[in-house]
Amino acid sequence: MSFRAITQAVPRLNRSQLFVLANKPETFESAASSVADVVMFEIEDAVPPDQKAQARQNVIEALNDFDWGEKSMSMRINGLDTPYMYRDLVDILEAPTERLDLVLIPKAGNAADIYAVDVLVSQIEEAMGRKNRLGFQIMIETAQGMANIDEIAAASSRNDSLHLGENDYAASVRARMKVVGGANPDYHILTDADEDGTRKRHWGDMWHYAISRLVVAARANGLRPVDGPFLDPADTEGFRAAAMRAAVLGCEGKWGNDEPSMLLANEVFSPSVDDVAQARRVLRAAEDAASVGGGAATLDGKPVFMPQIRQAQALVAQADMIESKKTHS
Template identity: 50%
Template sequence: MTFERPARPNRSQLSVPGSSSRFIEKAAGSAADIVMLDLEDAVAPPDKPAARRTVIEALRDVDWGARTVSVRINALDTPFMYRDLVEVAEQGGDRLDLIMVPKVNKAADVHLLDVLLGQIEMATGRKRIGLELQIETAEGLQNVDAIAAASPRVESLHFGPGDFAASIGARTTSIGGPVPDYAVLGEPDGAGRRDPHLADPWHYVLARIVVAARAAGVRPVDGPYADFKDEEGLRWSARRAAALGFEGKWAIHPGQVETLNTVFSPAPEEIERARRILDALAEAEREGRGAVALDGRMIDLASIRQAQVMVEKAKRLGLA
């Protein structure tokens, strides 16, 4: 069976504890592109069965409007995964769009989930469920190309900075924020002082994920920025991800959603510039000219492709 991946907006992915009906209802009214009901890290082990029931009731009863809804199950190496997957997929109704899977380590993990979901769908007649996969371990990153291409059910790859840092033994307790020791000393100033310059310890990981995702035709999404009171830090973290080619980023607090939606949306001037490039191309074609120029500069094919991507994204987001 073949599937066509939906072109879902994924600028902001709001994570909500699956144990809290109040937080779930509040998230349903937010401006987040995707709301993810979390049965993993946000729920203590003794509370997981009750949280699973809360999530199933919310999927059935809450008015989600046109919003995409995801549920993060527990990892495959836990005793909770099977019951999470089966009960949520069988009982959650058709408002369940996606299953988020933490700590995916190899393509075989995806194959297992694909088979189970396919059998559930055939047995219940429910609509197809997509998969979101978290890259959170050294093994997962090593196998990221195969993971991304493991099933047409896969819709997105997500970076999990906290667990990934633990997996590689990084000396940090920050999640998504700067790592002060990952720095180099600059040249001495006039007084002989040498200031440290922070570097980005996650650049390789993020670049690796975005390339694997784009090669497989799935969405790359950055993980959370844990200091939800630091709006400026969140904005710069999101700008870095957007510059690398990510579709969006996790929000762990509703107050982060607006910033993420803004950063991962094309700005009006960017959309206008892209439209002018495409208009210049169309005019050149009408006049039989092979060369395309705009504002005194030649436009090459790469610029045209970038403009096409920009305009198409703006249309998907309702901005053009």
């Protein structure tokens, strides 16, 4: 292990993140009753400039008026290059509510962007005597952000998670995208010709590098990596496949904008009953070995190594959080 210890972000479930338009208060009740782990109010691109002030007020009222249960509550602020961001933070954080847990910083380009938000948030929290310390979700959705992702991930002790914004990212790098978060049939390889001269085409995942890079930067700094949206609501199998690819690469969750996508995300990013049972067996084997002098642990006649133990600890901790959420819902 490195001499530099990694401080892990505050533990929280982020399997599913529900995108809610802050200028559409008629959707808030269903969001509060949804299965989402995180509810994120959108005040950025999808809210027109002349509706942003009312959208902020809607968020304040929603945080106070609805029972959000065990959900983590987030808000996507406007970009630092707009005249709206400071009011997003001032209006919400000076309001009489501490139910907001996170803000999502869009289009982060470098560490200075995170520092700028941190300074303003820290001043407001101190001035208002806020007890609930705000965490930062950070969107990587530009070439600059991806190039500087390591410094961004390490920029603040408030950092909670990194999120890939496929739509803007594709535009930034000029990628040829068919479906946001989905596959492109042109991204494929051809096999050699068989005896009949036939060549088979195998699709690849055009998001593989971006997601892998995001995962590495997040994990290296104790943060959660979260995949962004899959914007074809009619293609549930496509959503599931995209979520599974992200999960295999190390992501903890995925965005969506309706209850079916939240159910799918929770399913994909939750450990199976069998995996949890096996993880508990690994931990018991490690505990048994420690109780008799700390010798090498074995399970089913095979040695249990530290990476297995660490993976088991993480999996069991997640399973316990999921069970706790079920208990309190």
